[in-house]
Amino acid sequence: MTQVSDLLAALGVPASASQGGRMQLRSPIDGAPTGAIQPASEADMLAAIGRAKQAFEIWRDVPAPRRGELIRQFGDLLRQHKTELAQLVAIEAGKVSSEGLGEVQEMIDICDFAVGLSRQLHGLTIASERPGHRMMEQWLPLGVVGIISAFNFPVAVWAWNASLAIVCGNACIWKPSEKTPLTALATQALFEQALQGFEGAPAHLSQLLNGGAELGRALALDPRVALLSATGSTRMGRAVGPLVAARFGRCLLELGGNNAIIVAPSADLELAVRGILFGAYGTAGQRCTTTRRVIIHESIHDELLARLDRIRASLSIGNPLDPATLVGPLIDRAAFDAMQTALVNASEQGGSVSGGERALAQRYPEAWYAVPALVRMPAQTVVVKTETFAPILYALKYRHLDEAIALHNDVPQGLSSAIFTNDLREAERFMSASGSDCGIANVNIGTSGAEIGGAFGGEKETGGGRESGSDAWRNYMRRSTNTVNYSGALPLAQGVKFL
Ligand code: UN1
DSSP states (O other), X not given: OHHHHHHHHHTTOOHHHHSSOSEEEEOTTTOOEEEEEOOOOHHHHHHHHHHHHHHHHHHTTSOHHHHHHHHHHHHHHHHHTHXXXXXXXXXXXXXXXXXXXXXXXXXXXXXXXXXXXXXXXXXXXXXXXXXXXXXXXXXXXXXXXXXXOOSSSTTHHHHHHHHHHHHTTOEEEEEOOTTOHHHHHHHHHHHXXXXXXXXXXXXXXXXXXXXXXXXXXXHHHOTTEEEEEEESOHHHHHHHHHHHHHTTOEEEXXXXXXXXXXXXXXXXXXXXXXXXXXXXXXXXXXXXXXXXEEEEETTTHHHHHHHHHHHHHHOOBSOTTSTTOSBOOOSSHHHHHHHHHHHHHHHHTTOEEEOOOEESTTTOTTSOEEOOEEEEOSSOOTTTTSOOSSSEEEEEEESSHHHHHHHHHOSSEESEEEEEOSOHHHHHHHXXXXXXXXXXXXXXXXXXXXXXXXXEOOEETTOSOOEESTTXXXXXXXXXXXXXXXXXXXXXXXXXXXX
């Protein structure tokens, strides 16, 4: 695909990095070859960890605002190359153009956040019980940070992690999804451009290793990796989490979601319809924040579903590079097959399915487009409790808010959630201790499309990690508690006497 080689060249990736390797790559848009990269080996990973450790030992002593300056320069390069990188995201991950641009914008936003943070890495001072003593808490660089990222946000989620990790004084190693190595190569090339000639920054501050699950496993097993931040399926989290825990390493997991929207009788239905449709069918249902369930009050259930279904059937499905397209392809055939299996299961479990069939098969025989599906379910059955990474929205009915919240929380995942209501008491209840059990609980906006300023992540099988904004930076640092005695005596705490 010449377009891909042009984009890669514009982003600074040498042709040799994306051609002639053993891993054949294809675009989900049409199945056309996009390149062939050479995967790294486990031995390569071990060597990379060694280099990262050396880079960390230099970088940790560079003042944090200076570290922020590197990220500022990287953010500038992202701004300059936003269009090319966004197009590459569209070609490799199948995102529609505006979402590809949004993904790069999310990288720029987190860089800005990290730059500000680089002057705000603050601890506490704490009152000491002893005279002439000061107690304080410092946050210090942690070490080597491993980052495993997923195909659906091939570059933004890496940027959440890497920009914070780097201003916090760490060195990073990136193992991207096997489905999106080219966007990773391009991002790495931009980062290296920022690094080149940046005084005081060591080589190998951020390394990229493309390849399979064995590379993630090597990161999980190696005690030189202080933190492993992994985004992807719950299955992946189950594979790496225990390995890191067994060596008492730190893990930051951002795994599957099964996000729901409750629509209450007082809801503004115009807003609800838009929020639900973007949440369920945007990114072809392939976000961890995708709306997978809608729980509708019985008084508006039929009316709302009729509206949703009408628009669902008319959403433009097609080539994501065409600006008119709203729903692009699924990432691959396995994703399409998983969607079909879920729909068969849903029917067997009493659901009534609209849509879900293959689309554009004639035009793109080697690609996997699907009509978004809406499934009316009589109950929250097994299939509804399972995350299927595809545009399927299950609809359930409720009578009382308690029942809606119980249904809402009765799934193994706990990432994002929302309620559409104009009733203040319902909104507050939803966000309260006995409301949504998710990491993200919204009112009158959908479940997906979070801004970077808030902490991002969720509970239960979502893994418990928090990335991106708020105080998520603390994941990338170690806490040191310091007590300083500036008196001429040595009183012991708790009134203990000795010598
Ligand atoms: C993901 O799908 O892994 O909130 C991340 C959102 C995006 C990030 C999604 N800002 O939908």
